[in-house]
Amino acid sequence: MPVTLEQFKKPKAVPHDFPSWATSHTTQKLYTATIDIYNKIKIEIEQSSDIGLRARQLISKHIAEHCGLSRSIITKRRQPEIVELIKELNEELETIFKSSSAKKWSSGKKLTKEELIKENKRLKAENLELRNISLSAFATTILESSILADTRSYVLTINKLKEEIERQRNVIDNQAEQHRKFMDALTQ
Numbered sequence: 152m153p154v155t156l157e158q159f160k161k162p163k164a165v166p167h168d169f170p171s172w173a174t175s176h177t178t179q180k181l182y183t184a185t186i187d188i189y190n191k192i193k194i195e196i197e198q199s200s201d202i203g204l205r206a207r208q209l210i211s212k213h214i215a216e217h218c219g220l221s222r223s224i225i226t227k228r229r230q231p232e233i234v235e236l237i238k239e240l241n242e243e244l245e246t247i248f249k250s251s252s253a254k255k256w257s258s259g260k261k262l263t264k265e266e267l268i269k270e271n272k273r274l275k276a277e278n279l280e281l282r283n284i285s286l287s288a289f290a291t292t293i294l295e296s297s298i299l300a301d302t303r304s305y306v307l308t309i310n311k312l313k314e315e316i317e318r319q320r321n322v323i324d325n326q327a328e329q330h331r332k333f334m335d336a337l338t339q
Contacts, residue, residue, distance in 0.1 A: 172232045177218075181225065181233050184217045185209060189240045196248050204280045207248050209237045226295075 173182045188209060196207055211225035214237070227234050 170232070177220065177224065178230060178233065180218045181214060181220070181230060182236070184214050185233065185236055185240065188214060188217065189244070192244055193247060196244065196251055202248070204277050204284075207244055208241050209244070211237060 169179050169182060173179045192207055192209065195202055211234070212222040214233075215222040215225050224230060225233055225237070
């Protein structure tokens with residue numbers, strides 16, 4: 152049997168169908184990672200309903216790290232479509248989780264005290280985690296707005312200084328012209 156190059160070629164990956172807003176390479180990479188992680192989480196939820204809050208949500212930091220990018224790339228300002236997609240997919244994941252956990256308790260039997268205590272602890276931990284997530288989101292929003300305000304003031308200061316530099320250059324040019332005229336007048 153003859154050896155051909157076709158035997159050593161790797162099969163090409165099936166390209167994803169990207170939405171119309173995914174035009175840049177970075178956005179396409181983030182979109183692909185988001186869908187892949189969503190599918191993995193969905194399978195985990197369907198296989199076991201005893202999964203933690205963070206493990207059953209898409210987190211932008213993890214998506215960015217999966218792509219080898221900075222976590223600051225996924226913001227409303229830089230990637231608004233990806234942020235909206237993550238929000239929608241998280242809602243779907245929450246619905247899937249509620250559906251699968253409802254199936255777990257659908258047997259109609261009453262829970263034992265130990266099971267109730269265990270469920271109570273799990274819900275308290277989840278509540279604490281949700282509170283921490285909302286507090287961190289609030290802190291991030293405050294910092295971003297603070298940084299944005301500082302950036303605006305820096306831009307205004309820089310523009311004023313540029314105008315002052317231009318004005319000073321005009322003054323220097325005028326003085327140089329006057330100096331040249333005086334020197335010409337003295338030499339004549």
